[in-house]
Amino acid sequence: LAKTTQPISMDSYEGQEVNITCSHNNIATNDYITWYQQFPSQGPRFIIQGYKTKVTNEVASLFIPADRKSSTLSLPRVSLSDTAVYYCLAASGGSYIPTFGRGTSLIVHP
Amino acid sequence: GAGVSQSPSNKVTEKGKDVELRCDPISGHTALYWYRQSLGQGLEFLIYFQGNSAPDKSGLPSDRFSAERTGGSVSTLTIQRTQQEDSAVYLCASSLVRTVDTDTQYFGPGTRLTVL
Numbered sequence A: 001l002a003k004t005t006q007p008i009s010m011d012s013y014e015g016q017e018v019n020i021t022c023s024h025n026n027i028a029t030n031d032y033i034t035w036y037q038q039f040p041s042q043g044p045r046f047i048i049q050g051y052k053t054k055v056t057n058e059v060a061s062l063f064i065p066a067d068r069k070s071s072t073l074s075l076p077r078v079s080l081s082d083t084a085v086y087y088c089l090a091a092s093g094g095s096y097i098p099t100f101g102r103g104t105s106l107i108v109h110p
Numbered sequence B: 001g002a003g004v005s006q007s008p009s010n011k012v013t014e015k016g017k018d019v020e021l022r023c024d025p026i027s028g029h030t031a032l033y034w035y036r037q038s039l040g041q042g043l044e045f046l047i048y049f050q051g052n053s054a055p056d057k058s059g060l061p062s063d064r065f066s067a068e069r070t071g072g073s074v075s076t077l078t079i080q081r082t083q084q085e086d087s088a089v090y091l092c093a094s095s096l097v098r099t100v101d102t103d104t105q106y107f108g109p110g111t112r113l114t115v116l
Helices: none
Strands: A009-013 A018-023 A032-038 A045-050 A053-056 A061-064 A070-075 A084-091 A104-109 B005-007 B010-013 B019-024 B031-037 B044-050 B065-069 B075-079 B088-095 B111-115
Touching: A009 A018, A018 A084, A018 A104, A032 A061, A045 A053, A045 A061, A045 A070, A070 A084, B005 B088, B010 B019, B019 B088, B019 B111, B031 B075, B044 B065, B044 B075, B075 B088
Parallel strands: A009 A104, B010 B111
Antiparallel strands: A018 A070, A032 A045, A032 A084, A053 A061, A061 A070, A084 A104, B005 B019, B019 B075, B031 B044, B031 B088, B065 B075, B088 B111
């Protein structure tokens, strides 16, 4: 299980693009990178997942360089409702113990 | 379709009492996880069930904590002789285990436990 490191907190303003980078230096060949979002008083929810290069969905983009030792979650034009904690996981399917860590607390200001 | 449900949503108990927390996973999901989240902290893994395999209990903090999963579906997390430090939100998640990519976990709303 690859250990991940991400900033504890970030601040942004409405309309800006936010990039949250996660380091996973010892990522394994079979590991996928998954990001979750957690609002206060709710359980985390899946945002996006990728293996390499770039993945985009209606919520975010995920950039993974060739060496896969890091990944960047990109949130375009954030709004106040994007204020949440964002968790990065690097793991493979099957038998693994998920480690969410403390995540990155993103605060979007008016 | 229905997501993961948990009950009760809030539980207040006195120190020393036993509590049971329930999780109903998404139908057909073979994997089920329990986590604990203290105020302002990340998710602490507690236990993992996968199909009919023996559960991975490596995250349980003490022998006062136990969990079972009946019929491969509903799960109950039991905390005996509760202590104030057990106060936290207990989250349950389920997933369809796939062999190619990682499991996407679907979380319930959690049970907020307060031990007085």
